Amino acid sequence: MNDKRYLFYPYSNDSYGFIRGLISLNIDFDVISPDGYGLIGKDVGYAINGKDIGKKVKGFNGVNFSAYDAIIISEDISESNKSELTKIIEKSKKNNLEILNYNDDAEYEKELILRKSMKRYDKFSLPFYTPEKLIILVGGIVETIDNFYVSLQTKIGLEKMGYRVEMITNSNDGRFFDCIKYPKEFMSSKISSEEQIHKLNKYIRGIEDEINPHIIIMDIPKGMIKYDKYYDNSFGMYTFMIGQSVRPDYLIVNTLNNYINEEYFNKLSDYFEVILGKRVDIFNISNSFFENDSTVKSMLEKPMYLKYDNLQKIPALFEKMNFKVECLYEQKRVDSMVKELIGNFT
Amino acid sequence: MKPLIHMFKTENNYYFYDVNRNENVHIDEEVYHSLDKILNGEIDEISIDEKFKMQFDELRREGYLSTNRIREIKHPATDLLDTYLSRKMKMITIQLTQNCNLRCEYCPYTENNGTERKHSNKKIDFETIKKALLIFRDNSIDNDNVSVTFYGGEPLLEFDLIRKTVDYCKELFSGKHVKFSLTTNATLFTKEIMEFFEKEKFNLLISLDGPKHLNDKNRKFYNSNKSVFDKVVKNIQVMKDSYKSLFNNLSLNMVIDPTTDLNDYLSLFRENKILDDVRVRTTILDDYTEDNRFKSLDSFVEQYCELENKYSSHIFENKELTDERFIESLFFRKTQDLLEDIEKTNSLGNVGCPSGPCVPGAQRLFVDVDGKFYPCERVSESNKFNIIGNVNEGIMIEEAEKILNIAKYNSEKCKNCFAFRECGFCINSYEKELDKVKVSNQMCESRRNTFHKKLINLQTIKEKKYNKSFRG
Numbered sequence: 167m168n169d170k171r172y173l174f175y176p177y178s179n180d181s182y183g184f185i186r187g188l189i190s191l192n193i194d195f196d197v198i199s200p201d202g203y204g205l206i207g208k209d210v211g212y213a214i215n216g217k218d219i220g221k222k223v224k225g226f227n228g229v230n231f232s233a234y235d236a237i238i239i240s241e242d243i244s245e246s247n248k249s250e251l252t253k254i255i256e257k258s259k260k261n262n263l264e265i266l267n268y269n270d271d272a273e274y275e276k277e278l279i280l281r282k283s284m285k286r287y288d289k290f291s292l293p294f295y296t297p298e299k300l301i302i303l304v305g306g307i308v309e310t311i312d313n314f315y316v317s318l319q320t321k322i323g324l325e326k327m328g329y330r331v332e333m334i335t336n337s338n339d340g341r342f343f344d345c346i347k348y349p350k351e352f353m354s355s356k357i358s359s360e361e362q363i364h365k366l367n368k369y370i371r372g373i374e375d376e377i378n379p380h381i382i383i384m385d386i387p388k389g390m391i392k393y394d395k396y397y398d399n400s401f402g403m404y405t406f407m408i409g410q411s412v413r414p415d416y417l418i419v420n421t422l423n424n425y426i427n428e429e430y431f432n433k434l435s436d437y438f439e440v441i442l443g444k445r446v447d448i449f450n451i452s453n454s455f456f457e458n459d460s461t462v463k464s465m466l467e468k469p470m471y472l473k474y475d476n477l478q479k480i481p482a483l484f485e486k487m488n489f490k491v492e493c494l495y496e497q498k499r500v501d502s503m504v505k506e507l508i509g510n511f512t
Numbered sequence: 513m514k515p516l517i518h519m520f521k522t523e524n525n526y527y528f529y530d531v532n533r534n535e536n537v538h539i540d541e542e543v544y545h546s547l548d549k550i551l552n553g554e555i556d557e558i559s560i561d562e563k564f565k566m567q568f569d570e571l572r573r574e575g576y577l578s579t580n581r582i583r584e585i586k587h588p589a590t591d592l593l594d595t596y597l598s599r600k601m602k603m604i605t606i607q608l609t610q611n612c613n614l615r616c617e618y619c620p621y622t623e624n625n626g627t628e629r630k631h632s633n634k635k636i637d638f639e640t641i642k643k644a645l646l647i648f649r650d651n652s653i654d655n656d657n658v659s660v661t662f663y664g665g666e667p668l669l670e671f672d673l674i675r676k677t678v679d680y681c682k683e684l685f686s687g688k689h690v691k692f693s694l695t696t697n698a699t700l701f702t703k704e705i706m707e708f709f710e711k712e713k714f715n716l717l718i719s720l721d722g723p724k725h726l727n728d729k730n731r732k733f734y735n736s737n738k739s740v741f742d743k744v745v746k747n748i749q750v751m752k753d754s755y756k757s758l759f760n761n762l763s764l765n766m767v768i769d770p771t772t773d774l775n776d777y778l779s780l781f782r783e784n785k786i787l788d789d790v791r792v793r794t795t796i797l798d799d800y801t802e803d804n805r806f807k808s809l810d811s812f813v814e815q816y817c818e819l820e821n822k823y824s825s826h827i828f829e830n831k832e833l834t835d836e837r838f839i840e841s842l843f844f845r846k847t848q849d850l851l852e853d854i855e856k857t858n859s860l861g862n863v864g865c866p867s868g869p870c871v872p873g874a875q876r877l878f879v880d881v882d883g884k885f886y887p888c889e890r891v892s893e894s895n896k897f898n899i900i901g902n903v904n905e906g907i908m909i910e911e912a913e914k915i916l917n918i919a920k921y922n923s924e925k926c927k928n929c930f931a932f933r934e935c936g937f938c939i940n941s942y943e944k945e946l947d948k949v950k951v952s953n954q955m956c957e958s959r960r961n962t963f964h965k966k967l968i969n970l971q972t973i974k975e976k977k978y979n980k981s982f983r984g
Contacts, residue, residue: 176687179654200687204650213653215599247687395855455592470600470654472592 168193170235173263175254177223178203179213179471180242183315184339189219190322190497191343196234198254199223200247214311215453215471216495226250231257236264241338243269268338276346276377283372284349284365294364295371297412299379300511303442305386305405306420307434308393310454310469313420316494317385318343320418323504324381332379334369336387345385346373352407353387359407366411384408390419391437393456402441409442416507418448423455423472426480428487435489448503450494451480515577516860518930519548520964522972529967531930532578534857536971543567580859581927587865587916596874597907601652603659604644605878605889606677608670609635614697614740617730618767618797618806621665629893635670640883641677643903648877649684651907658685661693663878663889668700671708678712691715695765697731699740701747703754710758720744721767722777730769745784752786763791766841770796770808774815778835792841816842823847828973850969854933865919866926866935872915873900873907887915890940897949898939915939921949925956931963 168191174181177197188195199205206225209218237258243251258265273281304317314337321333321343333345340347351357351365373382386408389399417438421431435446453476454469477493484491494500516531526544527536539547546564549555557568571577589596610621610632620628645660652658660681662674674694681690694709698718709716721727724741731740751759764787768777781787796816799806823843826833833839870876872887879885880893883903891898900915901907918939919926926932936959941951 201683202649202685202688202690204653215595244687244689246685246689250686455595468654468656470592470595472595 170264171195171233173198173229173231173234173237173258175237175239175251176200176203176242176247177205177210177213177240178242179311181240181311181339182210182214182216183311183313183318184240184342185210185219186315187318187322187343190319196221196229197223198226198229200250201225202246213471214474216474226254231261231263234261234263236266238339238342239265239267239269241268266342268341271338271350273350274341274346277349279376280346280349280369280372283376284368287368287371292368292371295367297370297374297382299374300381300416301370301412301414302381302383302416302418302507303386303408303414303444304383304418304420305390306452307391307422308389308399308454308456308469309387310420310422310452312450312452312454312494313385314340316418316420316450316500317383318345319494319497319500320504320507321345321383323500324508327504327508329381329508330377330379331381331383332373332377333383333385334373335385337385340385348387353404359403363407363410366408370412384412384414391434406441413443415444415511416447417442417444418450419446420450420452422469423451423453423477426451426491428484431484431487431489431491446489447507448490448492448494449484450492451477453477453495513579513581514551515579516581516928516930517547517551517577518964518967519544519551520967520971522968522975525971525975527967527971529930530576530578531932532580532857532859533576534854534933535576536854536967537571537576538971539567575858578859580862582860582864582932583862583927585865585917585920585923585926586863587869587919589871590913590916593871593913593916594909596871597909597912598651599654600871600874601648601658601877602655602874603661603876604648605661605663605876606641606644607636607663607665607878607880607889608667608673609633609665610881611635611669612664612666612697613669613699613734614666615732615734617732618769627892627894631665634881636673636879636881636883638673638676638680640879640881640903641673642680644879644883644885645677645681645684647903647906652688655688657689657691659691659693661695663695666697666700667694668696668705671700671705675708678708693717695719697740698744698747699733701750703750706747706751706755706758710755713761714758715761715763716758717763717765718744718748719765719767720780721769722772723780723783726769726772726776726780729772730767745786748790749786760789763793766792766794768794768796768842769806770799770812771806772809772812774812774819778838781835781838792837794838794841819843827851828976850966850973853970860932864932865917866929866932866937868935868937868941869916869918870938872912872939877907879903887912887939918942918949922951925951929956929960931960934963934966935959 172193172195174185174195175198177199185197197210205213205223208223210221210223211217211219239251255265302320304313304320306313314335317333317335321331324331333340334348335345336348338347349365349369352362354362370382373379386405388404389402390405391399391402393399419434431449439445453472453474455472456469474495477495481491481493492499492503494503518529520527520529521544526539526541528539528547529536543564546560550557568577610629612631615622621631667674678692692712693715695717721731724739727741728739733740751762797806819839820843822833823839825831827847873885876888877885878887878889884899885901885907886893886898887900900912921942937951941955942949943952
């Protein structure tokens with residue numbers, strides 16, 4: 167995998183975490199964006215108003231496909247970019263690129279194995295399971311790119327230290343990094359909440375039995391808590407359901423730029439102690455900004471990314487308090503966080 | 513300094529609205545009159561009866577009667593304005609032409625004293641549109657969905673430009689979802705145009721001011737006596753028969769003339785069943801004319817109040833309501849506002865801004881035929897104060913910031929106003945002449961009056977709900 171040269175399509179701020187994963191694993195890549203994203207010619211970091219990474223975003227017409235070995239088609243394909251995708255796949259085939267298409271919901275090999283385990287547990291009517299492995303939860307007050315980014319960086323960091331890590335995420339793209347998706351019953355509208363929790367619990371059991379990692383990381387889907395009176399943010403219901411299914415040993419919460427103060431962090435920590443049985447270990451300050459009390463629904467669709475530079479000073483302000491505030495955008499801070507995290511358990 | 517509160521009463525009870533707490537507080541009649549006298553300067557707090565002093569102290573201990581006022585007018589988006597304008601643009605409105613085939617009586621572009629532009633043959637060129645769209649594309653990175661709206665004059669006079677622009681947008685915004693919209697007088701539709709709009713999933717806002725005699729009273733062809741109403745309704749019928757999905761994306765904009773019989777408007781929906789499923793929005797014509805041509809009749813005001821009472825009974829007492837769609841269009845927003853109630857807070861704080869201004873250029877960006885940018889299509893294009901940039905230089909942050917913090921020009925009045933949180937004034941409400949930028953006293957008074965009535969209505973609803981006098 168490391169020797170290949172990859173193309174990634176379509177690149178947007180949603181896929182920034184994925185790209186940082188490629189960088190962490192020293193994978194050679196370039197990214198393509200549709201015209202409409204406004205990113206062509208700009209640095210990859212611009213997608214989240216971050217630091218330059220030193221790689222420019224390409225447009226479809228500016229790519230020499232023969233220079234690549236494989237193309238990653240992200241799950242973020244919509245009606246608006248399907249026609250360009252068709253051209254890209256054609257060109258990829260013409261140039262014999264391996265096509266890694268994550269734009270589907272089929273279960274992969276590991277997931278199929280886990281499904282068999284879950285059937286077995288159902289057959290024997292096994293009771294609710296208490297996991298034995300170290301469980302790390304990573305979530306965001308509002309669902310943003312940071313959740314996937316932080317989860318993935320934590321996984322990569324721990325693996326570099328020699329640990330076997332299994333990461334569960336709602337993102338199909340995670341499969342590129344050997345992550346697995348949540349069981350399809352989880353978050354399904356056709357299955358009761360109770361059953362979803364049971365399925366997830368069995369899934370975790372299956373992971374421990376079949377895959378036997380040292381550590382399980384769960385990238386929490388959707389928002390972790392109701393946002394305000396106009397935006398329910400999924401009421402944090404998947405966070406609650408995950409918390410019923412497993413109790414975490416470590417909790418990282420990605421917060422918005424809107425509220426950065428001790429009282430807020432304390433209250434959040436109190437809240438998650440009730441919901442998840444765990445106080446927050448790290449608050450990661452994101453550069454995502456979300457409107458408050460906005461009746462203009464469009465303003466609540468997706469965060470706005472503030473300049474990243476302004477965040478660097480914030481963790482120092484919280485040094486003397488009883489929780490850790492981080493800015494995990496910087497690789498060195500991620501490395502240091504991972505070391506400290508594992509140090510708590512060894 | 514006096515506490516920042518506002519006194520009001522319902523039929524049976526007495527209250528003050530505490531601006532800092534954003535809360536209505538129930539008090540007894542004597543306390544009400546004492547507070548009222550203190551606020552009016554008739555008496556000093558020192559000279560009031562001891563029993564009132566104790567009650568005031570009790571209220572202060574509970575956090576009420578604060579004298580705190582905003583010290584600096586500053587919109588919360590000010591520090592992030594450059595980020596909003598470089599990443600979060602949401603909607604662009606393109607003025608295709610300043611020409612129109614109608615000459616509506618109330619149109620500000622037909623006749624004005626220089627405060628607005630006039631109708632002209634000017635139209636935008638495609639290169640200007642492209643430049644504007646490029647700026648919009650490059651500054652909407654943090655939005656997956658964006659809107660492009662066509663405006664005029666009458667935009668259908670430039671259908672070819674619309675077509676070219678839509679084709680261009682498909683390339684320029686590939687990968688993003690673009691919603692196209694159009695505001696039109698609906699007299700120039702052809703089947704070709706309807707087919708195109710249906711294919712491109714346009715949202716249409718069509719002007720129709722009530723039944724034929726009312727619509728045609730004010731909405732007239734420029735060079736013909738033919739009925740505008742007949743033409744518009746005929747086109748709507750064609751849409752309903754042959755372009756169903758376009759018809760489903762249609763909304764009506766109805767301007768109500770306050771010199772007419774309000775009940776006459778009901779006949780539009782009673783007599784035209786094709787409008788049964790069409791969304792309606794109504795506005796009552798503001799009289800800005802020098803000859804008071806559209807000054808509200810007393811009878812209109814009476815009818816309005818009567819309909820408002822009927823709607824209120826329907827919502828709050830479950831009484832039956834006929835002609836619901838039209839009546840609801842008149843009162844929906846107001847009622848929604850009432851039902852939402854006001855949200856309690858601890859304090860106004862030291863820095864803030866009256867509600868009203870949007871983030872100019874981010875929520876909406878309007879480009880005129882000359883390529884100049886404005887915060888929206890409602891502001892006067894004749895006043896340079898309203899310009900926030902152009903297609904060659906982009907957005908001028910300083911100009912946008914001036915508009916965002918327009919309340920600074922009215923600062924002393926705003927800081928002491930009990931309607932601070934409910935103001936709703938934006939750049940459009942301000943008169944801008946030379947170096948004078950202000951809101952007229954009449955407008956301020958009208959807004960305060962509206963909020964005063966809202967406070968009374970809020971408490972009246974609660975009183976009816978609980979059927980007794982109570983606190984808060």
